[in-house]
Amino acid sequence: MGHRSVSFGEFYARRRYSAAMTSETSTLPTSDQIRRAPKVLLHDHLDGGLRPGTIVELAHARGYAGLPESDPEKLGTWFREAADSGSLERYLETFAHTCAVMQTREALTRVAAECAEDLAADGVVYAEIRYAPEQHLEGGLSLEEVVEAVNDGFREGERRARAAGHRIRVGALLTAMRHAARALEIAELANRYRDLGVVGFDIAGAEAGYPPTRHLDAFEYLKRENNHFTIHAGEAFGLPSIWQALQWCGADRLGHGVRIIDDIQVGDDGTITLGRLASYVRDKRIPLEMCPSSNLQTGAAPSYAEHPIGLLRRLQFRLTVNTDNRLMSGTTMSREFEHLVRTFRYTLDDMQWFTVNAMKSAFIPFDERLAMINDVIKPGYAELRAEWLFPKAAPTSV
Ligand SMILES: [Zn+2]
Numbered sequence: 001m002g003h004r005s006v007s008f009g010e011f012y013a014r015r016r017y018s019a020a021m022t023s024e025t026s027t028l029p030t031s032d033q034i035r036r037a038p039k040v041l042l043h044d045h046l047d048g049g050l051r052p053g054t055i056v057e058l059a060h061a062r063g064y065a066g067l068p069e070s071d072p073e074k075l076g077t078w079f080r081e082a083a084d085s086g087s088l089e090r091y092l093e094t095f096a097h098t099c100a101v102m103q104t105r106e107a108l109t110r111v112a113a114e115c116a117e118d119l120a121a122d123g124v125v126y127a128e129i130r131y132a133p134e135q136h137l138e139g140g141l142s143l144e145e146v147v148e149a150v151n152d153g154f155r156e157g158e159r160r161a162r163a164a165g166h167r168i169r170v171g172a173l174l175t176a177m178r179h180a181a182r183a184l185e186i187a188e189l190a191n192r193y194r195d196l197g198v199v200g201f202d203i204a205g206a207e208a209g210y211p212p213t214r215h216l217d218a219f220e221y222l223k224r225e226n227n228h229f230t231i232h233a234g235e236a237f238g239l240p241s242i243w244q245a246l247q248w249c250g251a252d253r254l255g256h257g258v259r260i261i262d263d264i265q266v267g268d269d270g271t272i273t274l275g276r277l278a279s280y281v282r283d284k285r286i287p288l289e290m291c292p293s294s295n296l297q298t299g300a301a302p303s304y305a306e307h308p309i310g311l312l313r314r315l316q317f318r319l320t321v322n323t324d325n326r327l328m329s330g331t332t333m334s335r336e337f338e339h340l341v342r343t344f345r346y347t348l349d350d351m352q353w354f355t356v357n358a359m360k361s362a363f364i365p366f367d368e369r370l371a372m373i374n375d376v377i378k379p380g381y382a383e384l385r386a387e388w389l390f391p392k393a394a395p396t397s398v
Contacts, residue, residue, distance in 0.1 A: 027388070028341050029348050031334070037351055038125045038380035039333045040358035040372075041322055042230075043255055043289035045175075045204075046131035046150065047098040048325025049115050052076035058101035058110070062139075067097060076330070083297050083328035091298050092206065094328050095135075103139030108149035109156065116157025120166035122332045125376055126362060129154070130173035130202050133189060134182050143189050147174070151197035167376075171199035171364060173230070176215060178205035183215035191225050199363040201229040202255060207237040212245045219249040228252045228363040230289065234259040235300050243277055246286065253361055257281070257288040258300055261308035264315070272315065285318045287361035292339060293331045294324035304343040313344070313354075320358035352381040 029037065053072040058064075069075040082094050102108055112129075119127050133146040141149070154170040161168045174190040176183035183203060190201040201222055203215055212219075212231050222229050232255035233245035239262050245251045254260075263275035274282065281288070290309050295301040301308065312319055321336050323329065337354075340346050359373050 028345060029337075029351065029384070031338060033348065033384050033387070034337050034341065034351070035123050035334045036380075037123055037337075037348065037384055038355060038377045039123050039337070039351075040320070040355050040362065040377070041119060041124050041127040041129075041333055042253070042287070042320050042358050042361060043291055043322035043324055044115075044119075044127060044129050045325050046111060046115060046129050047095050047102060047135070048328055049118070049129075049323070050098050050101075050111055050327055051114055051118070052079070052327070054111065054114060055098065055101055058107050062101060062103065062107070064100050066100060076327070079327050080330040083325070091328065098327070099135045100138075102136055103141070105141065105145060105149040108136060108141075108146060109153035112150045112153025113157035113160065114153075116154050116168055116170045117160050117164075118326075119170070119333070120157070120161030120168035121164070122334050123166075124168055124333055125380075126169050126171075126359060126364075126372055128171045128173050128199060128362060130175045130204070132175040132177050132204065133186060134177065134180060143185070147172070147189065147193050147198065151193075154197065169372075171362075172197055173200045173202045173363075174198055175202040175204045176218065178203050178207070178210035178212075178214065178232075180205075183218035184221060187218035187221050187227075187229075190229075191222065191227055194227060199228065200252075201227065202231065204232045204255070207232065207235060207241055211241065212249045212251075216249065219251075223250055230255050233257060235295070236298060238262050239277055242281070246277075246280070251286075252363070253287040253289060254281075255289050256291060256295070256300065257286075258290060258295055258308050260288065260317075261311065264311070266311070274315075282315065282317050287318045287320055287357065288312070289320055289322050291322045291324035292336055293329040297329060304339045307343075309340070310344050313350070318357050318361065319354060320361060321354045348381055348385050352377065355381075 052075045056070060056072050059067050069078050079094055083091050102111055115129060133143045136146045150172060158168055174186050176186040187201050190198050230253035231245040231249060231251040234242040235256035238259045242257055242260055260278050260281055263278035265273040292307050292309060323331050323333055323336060337351055355377050356373055359369050362369055
């Protein structure tokens with residue numbers, strides 16, 4: 001599918017799809033501007049974002065001897081390399097270690113607090129962080145205790161971020177594992193903790209052999225409760241997975257959804273034809289939680305340049321940019337945007353477009369999303385865009 005984004009005419013993108021955007025500055029955002037720009041993160045796994053040093057300390061405290069490295073730096077490298085192997089199944093293996101050290105209340109609270117702190121320092125103003133409560137019961141915690149420990153951590157992280165001069169708001173998404181049979185139970189848990197720090201539900205894990213329709217009862221329950229959910233679909237697996245997630249399960253958003261590109265044809269003359277499913281996704285403004293670096297590691301995309309995000313952005317799908325697993329991908333929101341800026345020459349306007357898309361697609365109430373867009377995100381980008389007006393002081397001449 002790589003040829004598609006290349007054969008797609010640049011003129012088409014600029015002429016047809018940039019009309020609604022505000023004026024562009026000719027320069028690309030600097031690394032520092034990317035970091036300071038307000039960012040919104042919708043797809044990030046709590047057990048995929050631990051600090052390597054924290055893993056080492058927690059393993060020591062719990063007597064977990066399974067870590068492949070005891071030096072934090074080497075351990076960080078090990079995670080990235082293991083995740084680089086190219087298969088989703090192998091990628092998921094790395095989580096055995098992170099989950100092993102997240103089995104007590106203290107560990108969960110610490111990891112959640114550091115997550116919020118790290119994101120805030122990276123300029124993230126709103127995040128929905130997901131985790132599977134059922135994977136944190138080995139130390140004797142109940143599902144409720146897991147949720148409360150993580151919530152406590154997020155609140156603590158928000159406080160620490162504020163003390164450090166940052167602002168962030170974090171909501172939790174409760175994930176059920178595709179291969180397990182606890183989806184309904186986890187969905188009920190998500191519903192019980194609604195308005196108490198949990199904003200939605202998700203299913204994750206290996207896609208092949210575990211279609212989302214396996215958990216239909218959970219999705220139907222959430223719909224009856226007027227609750228929100230996203231589904232990992234269209235990452236390793238193609239269009240049928242996306243179609244099921246939307247038309248059978250009723251997902252509000254798609255985790256990845258990157259294979260929607262398979263339903264888009266680009267002719268030699270640059271004409272684009274959207275299939276029925278791709279049209280539906282775009283027409284209904286279904287948010288796609290794109291995770292470029294993660295997709296490169298799992299083989300869902302061959303390179304940043306050939307990542308479907310380039311074409312999908314030009315076609316104005318409701319795209320969002322995400323990290324997925326910061327530890328395994330050695331990434332941050334800023335780093336994801338750096339790659340996109342370098343590859344597609346995205347400007348601050350593009351960054352704002354992705355960020356507003358993400359905020360519109362969040363699971364918190366509409367009035368709060370709107371206030372985040374108008375009072376936090378847009379002023380933040382306006383301030384960055386205005387920086388060229390005030391050049392840094394030139395050295396004084398002698
Ligand atoms: Zn994910």
